[in-house]
Amino acid sequence: MKNYELVLHRVEADLAAGRLRLGGRLPGERSLAEQLGISRPSVREAVRVLEAMGIVRTATGSGPEAGAVIVAEPAAPLTALLRLHLATDHLPMGDIVQTRVLLESWTAREAARQVGGSDPASGGLETAEELLERMDAPELSPEEFHLLDAEFHVALSALAGNVLIAAVMSSLRTAIHGYVLAAVPNLADWDATAVGLRAEHRSIVGAIRSGEGDQAAALITAHIEGFYRAAQLR
Amino acid sequence: MKNYELVLHRVEADLAAGRLRLGGRLPGERSLAEQLGISRPSVREAVRVLEAMGIVRTATGSGPEAGAVIVAEPAAPLTALLRLHLATDHLPMGDIVQTRVLLESWTAREAARQVGGSDPASGGLETAEELLERMDAPELSPEEFHLLDAEFHVALSALAGNVLIAAVMSSLRTAIHGYVLAAVPNLADWDATAVGLRAEHRSIVGAIRSGEGDQAAALITAHIEGFYRAAQLR
Numbered sequence: 001m002k003n004y005e006l007v008l009h010r011v012e013a014d015l016a017a018g019r020l021r022l023g024g025r026l027p028g029e030r031s032l033a034e035q036l037g038i039s040r041p042s043v044r045e046a047v048r049v050l051e052a053m054g055i056v057r058t059a060t061g062s063g064p065e066a067g068a069v070i071v072a073e074p075a076a077p078l079t080a081l082l083r084l085h086l087a088t089d090h091l092p093m094g095d096i097v098q099t100r101v102l103l104e105s106w107t108a109r110e111a112a113r114q115v116g117g118s119d120p121a122s123g124g125l126e127t128a129e130e131l132l133e134r135m136d137a138p139e140l141s142p143e144e145f146h147l148l149d150a151e152f153h154v155a156l157s158a159l160a161g162n163v164l165i166a167a168v169m170s171s172l173r174t175a176i177h178g179y180v181l182a183a184v185p186n187l188a189d190w191d192a193t194a195v196g197l198r199a200e201h202r203s204i205v206g207a208i209r210s211g212e213g214d215q216a217a218a219l220i221t222a223h224i225e226g227f228y229r230a231a232q233l234r
Numbered sequence: 235m236k237n238y239e240l241v242l243h244r245v246e247a248d249l250a251a252g253r254l255r256l257g258g259r260l261p262g263e264r265s266l267a268e269q270l271g272i273s274r275p276s277v278r279e280a281v282r283v284l285e286a287m288g289i290v291r292t293a294t295g296s297g298p299e300a301g302a303v304i305v306a307e308p309a310a311p312l313t314a315l316l317r318l319h320l321a322t323d324h325l326p327m328g329d330i331v332q333t334r335v336l337l338e339s340w341t342a343r344e345a346a347r348q349v350g351g352s353d354p355a356s357g358g359l360e361t362a363e364e365l366l367e368r369m370d371a372p373e374l375s376p377e378e379f380h381l382l383d384a385e386f387h388v389a390l391s392a393l394a395g396n397v398l399i400a401a402v403m404s405s406l407r408t409a410i411h412g413y414v415l416a417a418v419p420n421l422a423d424w425d426a427t428a429v430g431l432r433a434e435h436r437s438i439v440g441a442i443r444s445g446e447g448d449q450a451a452a453l454i455t456a457h458i459e460g461f462y463r464a465a466q467l468r
Contacts, residue, residue, distance in 0.1 A: 004282055008314070015321035022322060041275060045282040048238055052283040055318050072324040077315055080242070081308065084289050087249035088256060090306040095396045102399070106336050164329045165336070168402065 003038040007046030010036065011055065015070075025067035026056060053077045075167045075174075082175035093179065096172060097228050103169050104153065104224060105217035108208060110160035116211020125209060128155045132201050135194075142184045145194060150177060152201060156208070156220075176233075183231035193230065197223075237272040241280030244270065245289065249304075259301035260290060287311045309401045309408075316409035327413065330406055331462050337403050338387065338458060339451035342442060344394035350445020359443060362389040366435050369428075376418045379428060384411060386435060390442070390454075410467075417465035427464065431457075 001009075010032075014020040026032070026047070033040045047068050050056045054077040056068035085091045115124055131152040135145060150173045157169040187193045200223040207216035235243075244266075248254040260266070260281070267274045281302050284290045288311040290302035319325045349358055365386040369379060384407045391403040421427045434457040441450035 008286075008318075012318055012321045015318070015323075022324065041278070044275070045279050048279040049283055049286040050318075052242075052286065053315050053318055055322065070322070072319060072322040074315065074319045074325065078312075081287050081311055081315065084242075084246055084249070084284075084287055085306060085308045087246045088289065088304070088306040089249075090256065091308065091398060095398045098396055099398050099402075102336070102340050162329045162332055164325060164333050168333075 003036075003042035004046035004049060006036045006038060007032060007043055008049065011046075011050060015055075020070055022070050022072055024070050026050075026070070028067050052080065074163075075170045078167055078171035079174045082171050086175055086179070093176070093228075093233055096176060097224065097233070100169070100172055101221050101224050103165055103172075104157065105221050107157040107160040107162075107165060107169065108204065108216040108220045109213035110162075111156060112208045112211050112213035112216045114161070115159060116208060116213070124159050125205060128152055128159075128205055131155060132198070132205065135198060135201070140194075142190055142194075143181055145197075146177065146180055149197065149201075150174065156204070159208075179233060180231065183233045186232045187230055193227075197227070200226075237270075237276035238280035238283060240270050240272060241266060241277055242283065245280075245284060249289075254304055256304050256306055258304050260284075260304070262301050286314065308398075309404050312401055312405035313408045316405050320409055320413070327410070327462075327467055330410060331458065331467070334403070334406055335455050335458050337399055337406075338391060338454050341391040341394040341396075341399060341403070342438065342450040342454045343447035344396075345390060346442045346445050346447035346450045348395070349393060350442060350447070358393050359439060362386055362393075362439055365389060366432070366439065369432060369435070374428075376424055376428075377415055379431075380411065380414055383431065383435075384408065390438070393442075413467060414465065417467050420466045421464055427461075431461070434460075 011020065011026065020026070027035070029040050029043045029047075032043045036043075047056060047058065051058055051068065054071065054073035054075075057071045058068045059066070082091070086093075086096070111125075131148050135148045135152070140148070153173055154166070154170045158166045160166070184190060200219065204216055204219045204223065207213075207219055245254065245260065254260070261269070263274050263277045263281075266277045270277075281290060281292065285292055285302065288305065288307035288309070291305045292302045293300070316325070320327075320330070345359075365382050369382045369386070374382070387407055388400070388404045392400045394400070418424060434453065438450055438453045438457065441447075441453055
């Protein structure tokens with residue numbers, strides 16, 4: 001085991017045992033180095049890894065003895081991980097599309113089961129509906145539209161209440177954002193595409209609202225697969 | 235953006251553009267530091283992050299100018315990420331079980347579609363079947379049994395041919411290994427449990443072999459949920 005990995009294992013064990021808690025601080029650099037018998041640069045490398053993994057946050061200027069604050073933010077590091085592996089070209093885009101279809105058809109079905117038939121003014125669909133209204137603005141650039149679109153899909157996924165699936169979904173969506181934008185010129189007619197996407201979004205929300213889970217799952221599957229086909233994303 | 239993040243962005247861009255390739259090497263520490271106008275310790279921190287993310291591997295003793303080798307190993311870092319976040323207690327075990335059920339029922343259905351009805355001596359089910367035979371050994375400890383069990387589930391997942399879903403599945407399974415073992419004492423009778431798990435595994439493989447996807451998905455769902463219930467994993 002490399003020296004910086006000693007720190008990761010120690011932090012994992014301390015978290016699991018409740019000796020470290022959210023909002024608390026890691027011991028300072030010198031203290032960790034002494035306790036584990038390793039150099040301070042090795043501790044610093046480990047803290048960077050923990051930071052990249054969304055376990056701690058370090059403030060600039062607070063000094064190495066202030067200790068990094070424990071946070072729990074899995075979505076950003078998962079995004080970074082997926083982006084890097086997408087870039088290596090050993091993670092095919094087709095597998096990502098298939099994964100999105102699997103996760104999002106499940107979350108749409110679950111959302112329909114949980115919020116279906118509820119009062120239109122409640123149930124958590126408001127965020128998604130508000131995003132649809134913002135996507136109606138005709139002056140949006142493809143980039144602005146896709147950012148709202150991504151937020152809309154993430155909002156739907158969150159309705160199912162599974163933090164892991166929501167984090168994976170959100171990371172997938174963010175990780176492929178650049179690829180989606182780069183593919184916009186492949187679309188024959190962006191304005192026509194946007195009209196179609198808006199209508200599809202509304203029918204998905206309608207199916208969830210009325211509790212038709214199978215229908216919502218089928219619509220979101222066709223929506224995702226249709227866009228990747230039209231944009232020739234590979 | 236922090237200094238080490240400059241290195242991550244640079245590596246991601248170089249990978250995406252094909253300037254860095256699998257098996258190739260990162261520029262050495264000094265060269266990267268000069269190109270990006272940052273300190274060598276910042277470069278070293280970034281290389282550790284890339285290593286923790288499965289993008290590079292560094293050999294001990296090869297010196298900072300040798301350059302880390304580009305690899306593409308997403309499963310181990312995903313495992314580390316999930317383990318750390320499980321330890322923070324903000325990733326509920328119930329969400330992990332639900333995710334396993336979703337991914338594994340899908341992979342079982344896909345595997346049945348792809349290898350179902352094929353010659354018993356082919357189709358990729360041999361690895362899974364060999365693991366079942368090894369799990370029949372009566373002298374296995376719960377730990378040995380669970381390691382083989384995890385390998386069996388990972389082998390089934392790989393049959394569906396989606397590298398992302400297989401990596402997530404494998405990471406989930408490894409990340410929860412310690413929790414599964416810790417829960418063994420909750421089982422009323424380990425030997426009886428093992429007999430049941432063996433029979434369930436065989437019926438899952440049988441359903442995949444004969445191409446009954448829905449049946450395979452239902453069996454694997456009952457298998458996963460039943461075990462977590464019996465072991466009172468939370």
